[in-house]
Amino acid sequence: MNTIELEHCSKWYGRILGLSDVSWRVPGGIVGLLGPNGAGKSTLMKMLAGLISPSRGTLSVFGVSPFSDPGVRGRIGYAPEHDQTWDEMTVFDLVSRLAELAGVPRGRAQSSARDAIEQVGMTGAADRRVRGLSKGMRQRTKLATAIAHDPDLLILDEPLGGVDPVARIEIVARIRDLAARGKTICVSSHVLYEIEALTAQIAVIDRGRIVAEGDVAEIRRRLGHRPHRIKLACDRPRAAAAALATADHVARIELSADALIVETTDLDRCYDDIGAAIRATGTIVSSLTALDSDLGAVVDSLTRGGGS
Amino acid sequence: MTDAAAVFAIARLTAWRFVHGRLPWVGAIVAALPIAFAAALRGHASFAERSFEIEELLLVVLPAIAVAASITSELDDRAVTYLWSRPLARWTVMVGKLVVLAPFVVALVVASWIVSTAVGAGELASAASIGGLAAGALGATMTCAGLAIVAPRYGMVLAIVYMLCDGVVGEIPAHIQLISITHDAGELAGVTGSSPAIAAIGLVIVSTAWLAYGMRRIGRLEA
Amino acid sequence: MSEPAGIIRDLGYERYAGSRRAPSKRWRVLARQQIASAWQPWWQYKTAIAIAVIVTAVFGGLMYFFTDSSMFRGFRWVSNLPMTMSDGAVPASLQWFRRAAFVVSTATAATTIAGDRESGAFALYVARSTRPVDYIVGKVAAMLVLVGSITIIGPLFLALLRLGLFDDTTVLVAHLWIVPKVLAVGALTTITYAIVPLACSALFATRAQALAVWAAYWLVACSIVALLGALTSSWFAAFDPASALDSIIDQLFGLHMVRRVRFPLDLAVGSIVVHVTVALAIISICVRRAHRRGFGDA
Numbered sequence: 001m002n003t004i005e006l007e008h009c010s011k012w013y014g015r016i017l018g019l020s021d022v023s024w025r026v027p028g029g030i031v032g033l034l035g036p037n038g039a040g041k042s043t044l045m046k047m048l049a050g051l052i053s054p055s056r057g058t059l060s061v062f063g064v065s066p067f068s069d070p071g072v073r074g075r076i077g078y079a080p081e082h083d084q085t086w087d088e089m090t091v092f093d094l095v096s097r098l099a100e101l102a103g104v105p106r107g108r109a110q111s112s113a114r115d116a117i118e119q120v121g122m123t124g125a126a127d128r129r130v131r132g133l134s135k136g137m138r139q140r141t142k143l144a145t146a147i148a149h150d151p152d153l154l155i156l157d158e159p160l161g162g163v164d165p166v167a168r169i170e171i172v173a174r175i176r177d178l179a180a181r182g183k184t185i186c187v188s189s190h191v192l193y194e195i196e197a198l199t200a201q202i203a204v205i206d207r208g209r210i211v212a213e214g215d216v217a218e219i220r221r222r223l224g225h226r227p228h229r230i231k232l233a234c235d236r237p238r239a240a241a242a243a244l245a246t247a248d249h250v251a252r253i254e255l256s257a258d259a260l261i262v263e264t265t266d267l268d269r270c271y272d273d274i275g276a277a278i279r280a281t282g283t284i285v286s287s288l289t290a291l292d293s294d295l296g297a298v299v300d301s302l303t304r305g306g307g308s
Numbered sequence: 309m310t311d312a313a314a315v316f317a318i319a320r321l322t323a324w325r326f327v328h329g330r331l332p333w334v335g336a337i338v339a340a341l342p343i344a345f346a347a348a349l350r351g352h353a354s355f356a357e358r359s360f361e362i363e364e365l366l367l368v369v370l371p372a373i374a375v376a377a378s379i380t381s382e383l384d385d386r387a388v389t390y391l392w393s394r395p396l397a398r399w400t401v402m403v404g405k406l407v408v409l410a411p412f413v414v415a416l417v418v419a420s421w422i423v424s425t426a427v428g429a430g431e432l433a434s435a436a437s438i439g440g441l442a443a444g445a446l447g448a449t450m451t452c453a454g455l456a457i458v459a460p461r462y463g464m465v466l467a468i469v470y471m472l473c474d475g476v477v478g479e480i481p482a483h484i485q486l487i488s489i490t491h492d493a494g495e496l497a498g499v500t501g502s503s504p505a506i507a508a509i510g511l512v513i514v515s516t517a518w519l520a521y522g523m524r525r526i527g528r529l530e531a
Numbered sequence: 532m533s534e535p536a537g538i539i540r541d542l543g544y545e546r547y548a549g550s551r552r553a554p555s556k557r558w559r560v561l562a563r564q565q566i567a568s569a570w571q572p573w574w575q576y577k578t579a580i581a582i583a584v585i586v587t588a589v590f591g592g593l594m595y596f597f598t599d600s601s602m603f604r605g606f607r608w609v610s611n612l613p614m615t616m617s618d619g620a621v622p623a624s625l626q627w628f629r630r631a632a633f634v635v636s637t638a639t640a641a642t643t644i645a646g647d648r649e650s651g652a653f654a655l656y657v658a659r660s661t662r663p664v665d666y667i668v669g670k671v672a673a674m675l676v677l678v679g680s681i682t683i684i685g686p687l688f689l690a691l692l693r694l695g696l697f698d699d700t701t702v703l704v705a706h707l708w709i710v711p712k713v714l715a716v717g718a719l720t721t722i723t724y725a726i727v728p729l730a731c732s733a734l735f736a737t738r739a740q741a742l743a744v745w746a747a748y749w750l751v752a753c754s755i756v757a758l759l760g761a762l763t764s765s766w767f768a769a770f771d772p773a774s775a776l777d778s779i780i781d782q783l784f785g786l787h788m789v790r791r792v793r794f795p796l797d798l799a800v801g802s803i804v805v806h807v808t809v810a811l812a813i814i815s816i817c818v819r820r821a822h823r824r825g826f827g828d829a
């Protein structure tokens with residue numbers, strides 16, 4: 001059984017379309033939800049957390065609707081994007097009371113809260129009021145509230161938004177630990193390298209539609225008709241460019257003092273031709289990089305082109 | 309998690325926030341105003357006639373300040389996402405808050421009335437007047453809780469304006485005045501009219517209807 | 532001396548060279564924004580307008596259809612003669628327009644500055660070249676427009692309708708005084724209901740607190756003061772702005788209302804002026820203090 005299943009889900013906010021006919025299945029592991037601001041990521045995550053219901057279609061988490069069946073929400077941990085919470089509470093109070101509200105018995109909620117706070121590296125700040133926490137600490141506190149009741153599914157909306165690099169590394173490590181313990185984790189971001197650091201399994205959402213899902217490399221491979229870019233750093237870029245220029249799959253070449261970027265419509269043939277050009281011109285290569293294998297290029301090409 | 313456990317957990321959370329917030333102080337200051345009035349009019353011939361009128365003003369303000377604000381504040385600042393993403397029915401959130409705040413409002417109104425009467429007239433308030441005010445405070449609290457859900461961002465404003473209109477309706481010399489909580493409280497207290505049983509029915513119907521509406525509507529709201 | 536490596540020479544940024552709004556006119560932007568945001572939801576300005584329209588229609592209808600009928604119980608000329616519906620409707624309507632104004636005051640004015648501080652919008656204003664005085668003038672102007680449109684337009688319409696119901700032009704001219712009187716009462720009501728709640732909103736950093744204090748002050752404290760004044764027949768009731776406005780209406784229109792305290796006109800106007808002056812002082816002090824403290828004081 002899939003952890004998450006959406007069948008033709010749509011969501012309207014008045015006349016604004018938040019999600020449009022989304023069908024999506026997540027069996028488990030970490031899945032990254034990517035897309036620009038306003039694409040519908042938070043709408044989808046709120047639906048998964050049971051905060052809103054789809055206007056049309058069906059959505060189930062562990063086989064039931066999280067909106068109409070409160071029981072299943074005990075298996076879900078949700079960390080919202082916003083920072084608003086009960087600021088007058090200490091971190092420990094907040095986490096333990098939310099654990100209690102998630103169904104953890106009162107006696108055990110406190111030890112669960114302590115464990116969760118320790119897991120996110122906030123033990124030293126457990127007695128501080130939420131009001132005085134930095135952005136990174138708030139993000140970690142939100143993560144603690146989401147994991148304190150030991151949920152099977154974690155929904156983390158922009159968990160790395162606004163945090164400094166050190167905190168980001170720590171939070172990424174925590175999320176990976178949780179996935180290693182068998183949790184299904186759905187994490188959203190519009191900052192691509194954040195997701196890259198977590199998972200290769202992504203769903204790209206744009207204008208309320210999931211325009212691509214699966215492994216990043218696989219998605220990139222399926223975008224075959226779109227130009228790929230390869231950067232060749234070498235000592236004689238001009239000579240290498242001249243050797244490549246006549247090939248019919250080369251759409252464009254950009255030259256700089258110590259590198260060239262080749263834009264091609266046939267990746268395999270391009271690699272063959274680059275090899276031949278290097279041998280023919282005697283060029284010394286310092287690096288060869290496929291620029292489009294990163295998430296940025298994938299999302300950019302999908303969200304600008306409408307996906308296929 | 310059972311509904312009773314959810315209500316209890318929400319009540320504990322509300323009690324914690326209540327004790328650590330400013331509401332007890334604000335409520336106490338507002339409830340002290342009629343006592344100041346009583347002190348100023350001590351021994352005056354009209355005190356007995358008009359003091360209940362002043363006490364009824366607390367029914368307009370206190371439930372709105374205490375209950376409507378508490379129920380809608382999390383909806384307004386989005387902290388409600390933490391509550392609604394937990395495995396509890398949404399109506400339990402409302403009921404859990406009422407379990408703590410309704411006794412607070414009722415206690416303040418009743419205490420204010422007892423002390424005012426003692427200060428202003430030098431006597432103990434009658435059991436009927438205490439009962440009438442307590443019932444009115446409870447009814448106003450339930451009504452404000454339901455009303456606040458109609459427009460969460462303006463829940464407190466709506467509750468205040470509704471209770472003001474309630475006072476106007478209560479002065480209409482026709483049966484429609486039975487839907488007025490302040491009028492019904494007056495009838496139950498023996499201050500106005502002479503049909504407390506009908507007033508009690510009116511009070512129960514109005515306040516239960518608003519609370520039921522609020523509990524039903526909160527289940528459909530989206531965070 | 533060699534140039535430092537890594538200097539940024541050109542960011543591609545060009546300073547805007549076009550015309551800019553004069554600092555003295557920036558309050559208008561704030562006022563427009565405040566009016567626009569009050570217009571959007573149903574529960575703020577629109578509700579008050581609906582109440583004002585209903586009041587205008589009801590009293591207009593009473594004036595038109597029951598022109599010579601006796602006015603409601605309790606309304607008398609100072610001479611203690613019964614008042615006709617056409618004569619009494621305009622002053623009688625004013626307290627109902629005040630209720631509509633109370634809705635705007637409560638829903639908008641009593642929460643606006645506290646709301647800005649709570650949401651962080653205040654920081655956005657003061658982070659720009661907006662001075663505290665621009666902010667205050669913008670907010671006050673917006674509230675005057677919002678409240679004034681409720682307390683002046685409806686009564687003015689009823690006053691003009693009253694004049695239109697006279698058959699004789701000489702009588703009409705003799706009764707033209709009704710227009711400036713309605714405008715005077717409207718102006719005093721407007722400044723009271725716009726500025727006093729604004730002061731409550733300046734005192735606190737959260738909307739709920741500001742609203743609670745405004746409601747407790749206006750509905751409980753002021754009512755107690757009014758009742759104390761009425762029961763002891765003293766000028767003490769003038770401390771209640773609503774009683775002061777009632778007294779002004781009674782004297783300007785020559786009314787004798789049962790259960791209303793009557794005190795000298797200058798005392799009633801003085802009470803309004805003191806309330807508004809104190810409120811403006813509170814707004815000025817609180818906004819300037821919040822501005823000095825900087826951001827995130829909510």
